[in-house]
Amino acid sequence: MRYSSSYIPTLKESPADAEVVSHKLLLRAGMVRQLTSGVYTYLPLGLKVINKIADVVRTEMNNAGFQELLMPAVQPADLWRETGRWEHYGKELLRFQDRNERDCCLGPTHEEVITNLVRGEVRSYRQLPVRLYQIQTKFRDEIRPRFGLMRGREFIMKDGYSFDADMAGAEKSYRSMYDAYMKIFCRLGLKFRAVEADNGSIGGKFSHEFMVLADTGEDTIVVCSHCDYAANVEVAQSAVSDATCPRCKNTLALTRGIEVGHVFMLDKKYSEPMRAIFLDEDGKERVMVMGCYGIGVSRVAAAALEQNHDENGCIFPPQIAPFECALLNLDLRNTSVNEKTEEIYALLQKSGVDVLLDDREERPGSKFKDADLLGIPMQLMLGGRSVARGVVECKDRRSGERSEFGLENFAADFSKWAATVRDGWSL
C-alpha cells in the first residue's frame, strides 16, 4: 500500500483521555476511534491488525477440528429465561424490546443460542462430538468500560463450543482447545501463561485463563521462576503463602497479566436446563456435556501493545503488525531513488510481503517517526546517498538494530534479514 493514498490519521500528541499505553498508541497510530463510551470504530490499520489476529485464531481452530459458523447478535430473552440467566446476568446484559414488545438482548456470549441450535439437530451419539466456533461482535454493558480495546462494551470475540456424549469426550475437546490456544498465542508472538482459574459467572467444572504478561495487566497471577506453573492468586492462595511452586518447589513470583483467552469445562450447566439430549448406544436419553472457549480478539491487539512498545510507539509482532515492512523513500526528487524504491516495492509485493511504501511529500524525520509509531517490524530506507552506494539501510523496529545490504542481491539478503527479525520474536 502507498502511504500517500492511505487513510492513516496519526496524532502528534498523546490523547488526554487515554489512560493506558495501548489505548494511547491505538489512537495515536490512527487505528481506532471512540464512537461512544466503550464502543470503537476500527480504522483501516486497526482492522488489519484485528484481521491478522483473527486469521491465526481461525487457522488453529480449524486445525483443531472446530467449524466456523456465525450466530446473530440479537437474542430472544426466552432462551435466557430457560437457563435462568435473564434474571442472573445483571446489567451487563443490554436488554430491549422489539416492536412486538418481545424482550431481547444483545449477545454478550452465545451458550444459549448454540445450545438451542444443537438440541434441535442432534439426536444420536453418532452425531457427537459437535465442535463449532464463531468470530463475532459481542456487547457487554460493562459498568466501567475503560482502557480502550482492553475493556470495551462492544468487542470482537472468538467463541467456541463443544458438545460431547460424556465427560471423557468433553475432556478431549477441552484439551484440544487448550493445546490450540497454546499454539495461537505462540504464533501471535506473545509472552503468556496458561493459568488455572476460578470459574466466574459462566460456572461449570474447571477452567484455564490465558494471560498475556504485562505490568499493566488487571489480573495478578503467580508464576514459577523455573517451570511453567502459573495460577490465579485466588486459586493459589495456599501456594502463595509459602511462596513455593506446588509442582517443582522453586520460588513463586507475583506478576501481572491480561486475560486474553478462557477455556471452560461447562459440564451440563446449559445442556441440562435447556434439555440438549441425545440417545446413547442403548437408546437411552442422555444430556450432552459442553465446553466453551473464548478469545478476546480485539483485546489481544491491545494486550500485544501493553507488552510491546517504547517511547516511540507501537512494536508489533510481525504476524499481526499493520504492515510487516515499511519502505521509506527519503528523496522523492531523486530519480534513481524513485526507480529503486519502486523496484523493491514491486518485488516485495510479488513475494507476498505486506509492505507500506512511504511515498509522501514529508521530511525523512517524519517518515522515520511514523514507521516507528505504527510499529512496523521491518523498515527499509532508501535515500540519495545509500542508493548511490548501491545499498539499502534497514532497521529492526524492536531491537533498534540497523544494518545495510547490497541492492544487487536484494531478494536473498532481505529474506535472510527478515528471518533474523522473526527469530528475535522466536517465531
Ligand SMILES: Nc1ncnc2c1ncn2[C@@H]1O[C@H](COP(=O)(O)OP(=O)(O)O)[C@@H](O)[C@H]1O
Ligand atoms: N469487555 C471486554 N472487552 C474486550 N474483551 C473482552 C471483554 N470481556 C471479555 N473479553 C475477552 O473475551 C474473553 C472471553 O470472555 P469471558 O471469559 O467470558 O469474560 P470475563 O472473563 O470478562 O468473564 C476474555 O478472555 C477476554 O479476552
Ligand SMILES: [Mg+2]
Ligand atoms: Mg474470563
Ligand SMILES: [Zn+2]
Ligand atoms: Zn515450578
